[in-house]
Amino acid sequence: MEDRTYTADAEPGDSVTVAGWVHEVRDLGGIAFLILRDSTGKIQVKFEKDEMDDDLVETGLGVHRESVVSVSGDVEEEDRAPTGVEIVPQSLEVISEADPELPLDPSGKVDAELSTRLDNRTLDLRKDEVKAVFEIRAEIQRAVRETFRTHDCTEINTPKIVATGTEGGTELFPITYFGEEAFMNQSPQLFKQLIAGSGVERVFEIGPIFRAEEHNTPRHLNEATSIDFEGAFCDHNDAMDVAEDVVVAAYEAVAENCEEQLEALDLAAEFEVPDADFPRISYEEAIERVNATGALDEQLVWGDDLSTEAEKALGDDVGGHYFVTDWPSEVKPFYIMDHEDDEQLSTGFDLMHPDLELVSGGQREHRYDQLIEGFEQQGLNPDEFEYYTKMFKYGMPPHAGWGMGAERLVMTILGLENIREAVLFPRDRQRLSP
Numbered sequence: 001m002e003d004r005t006y007t008a009d010a011e012p013g014d015s016v017t018v019a020g021w022v023h024e025v026r027d028l029g030g031i032a033f034l035i036l037r038d039s040t041g042k043i044q045v046k047f048e049k050d051e052m053d054d055d056l057v058e059t060g061l062g063v064h065r066e067s068v069v070s071v072s073g074d075v076e077e078e079d080r081a082p083t084g085v086e087i088v089p090q091s092l093e094v095i096s097e098a099d100p101e102l103p104l105d106p107s108g109k110v111d112a113e114l115s116t117r118l119d120n121r122t123l124d125l126r127k128d129e130v131k132a133v134f135e136i137r138a139e140i141q142r143a144v145r146e147t148f149r150t151h152d153c154t155e156i157n158t159p160k161i162v163a164t165g166t167e168g169g170t171e172l173f174p175i176t177y178f179g180e181e182a183f184m185n186q187s188p189q190l191f192k193q194l195i196a197g198s199g200v201e202r203v204f205e206i207g208p209i210f211r212a213e214e215h216n217t218p219r220h221l222n223e224a225t226s227i228d229f230e231g232a233f234c235d236h237n238d239a240m241d242v243a244e245d246v247v248v249a250a251y252e253a254v255a256e257n258c259e260e261q262l263e264a265l266d267l268a269a270e271f272e273v274p275d276a277d278f279p280r281i282s283y284e285e286a287i288e289r290v291n292a293t294g295a296l297d298e299q300l301v302w303g304d305d306l307s308t309e310a311e312k313a314l315g316d317d318v319g320g321h322y323f324v325t326d327w328p329s330e331v332k333p334f335y336i337m338d339h340e341d342d343e344q345l346s347t348g349f350d351l352m353h354p355d356l357e358l359v360s361g362g363q364r365e366h367r368y369d370q371l372i373e374g375f376e377q378q379g380l381n382p383d384e385f386e387y388y389t390k391m392f393k394y395g396m397p398p399h400a401g402w403g404m405g406a407e408r409l410v411m412t413i414l415g416l417e418n419i420r421e422a423v424l425f426p427r428d429r430q431r432l433s434p
Contacts, residue, residue: 063097196230219356232399
């Protein structure tokens with residue numbers, strides 16, 4: 001829009017044209033105010049009824065909230081105005097009239113259920129605290145990319161339509177692909193391994209993954225964004241170092257560059273960057289520590305996964321981010337390498353926030369014969385994955401990596417109660433639109 005001034009840039013003495021949404025109209029009798037909102041903030045427009053054209057006053061006071069308007073006038077200093085300045089209008093154009101009956105209140109004065117907010121995401125995003133979540137999410141992804149580059153990583157993009165599932169099982173979305181059955185990819189796992197073995201060596205991806213899991217909880221999605229790393233000539237310890245750097249860098253970026261957004265979320269005073277050197281706790285120790293808390297009805301035994309209750313008990317005990325390492329081989333995917341001195345233990349690890357799991361990773365099995373054996377042990381037919389397995393005959397280096405849930409990272413950094421609050425248009429078992 002030509003000659004448009006953002007509200008944050010309006011200075012006393014300027015003649016400006018501002019454009020945005022009608023946030024509020026207040027009629028106080030002889031004087032009235034229209035609060036206009038744009039992406040940079042809000043500004044007060046003052047109508048002195050006796051001194052202004054009747055049509056201008058009528059238009060300004062008759063426009064419905066959330067209508068899009070353009071206002072031209074002079075900026076004057078006014079200490080009582082919300083931003084210390086106000087506009088005395090010379091003209092006001094209603095660009096797009098809003099329905100007077102809104103499905104939710106973007107001013108935030110009236111709360112709305114999450115389902116209503118998600119049904120009307122465009123209106124929901126007009127609230128400062130909601131917009132702040134996605135501005136912070138964008139900053140997190142920027143910081144993550146920059147951190148990967150400091151680790152000499154190349155960004156890649158892998159297919160989301162595949163012939164076989166990455167990990168098999170029932171969590172696959174089948175689709176019809178030119179008359180053949182195909183699937184939405186659960187993970188870039190196999191592809192990023194192939195690229196790490198190509199000579200590019202260190203790669204990362206930030207992209208969608210699809211899982212048809214039955215869970216319908218505040219921490220699960222059926223379409224999510226995965227932050228993935230894979231590095232040649234890396235072991236599981238190297239991969240954990242990178243994961244830790246990424247998480248700490250995300251917090252640091254939010255602390256340094258998102259002060260306004262943290263204020264909008266009432267988090268500025270309490271926001272803390274976690275200390276580096278996250279504890280690395282073996283699976284065996286994790287089981288012992290959970291059992292010692294007495295928080296579970298039944299004691300965990302070797303081979304059990306960590307339930308939500310167990311993760312919470314261990315998180316409370318540790319009090320910060322931590323890794324769980326040396327998982328039993330039987331509970332980790334076929335591509336996770338076992339320790340050379342103990343085949344019952346894998347190099348698999350999880351990075352945990354005190355509230356939930358953020359990362360799953362490990363060193364990969366790079367030896368062809370052992371990889372094929374892993375497929376067979378997990379009931380998968382290696383012939384269906386020949387595009388993947390055959391490359392391990394052609395000089396595959398040792399490599400390690402991990403996948404991190406982007407929404408979970410945002411959720412834990414901001415303390416959101418439901419993962420759907422970290423997604424613009426979530427996909428779960430009940431939601432396919434908008």
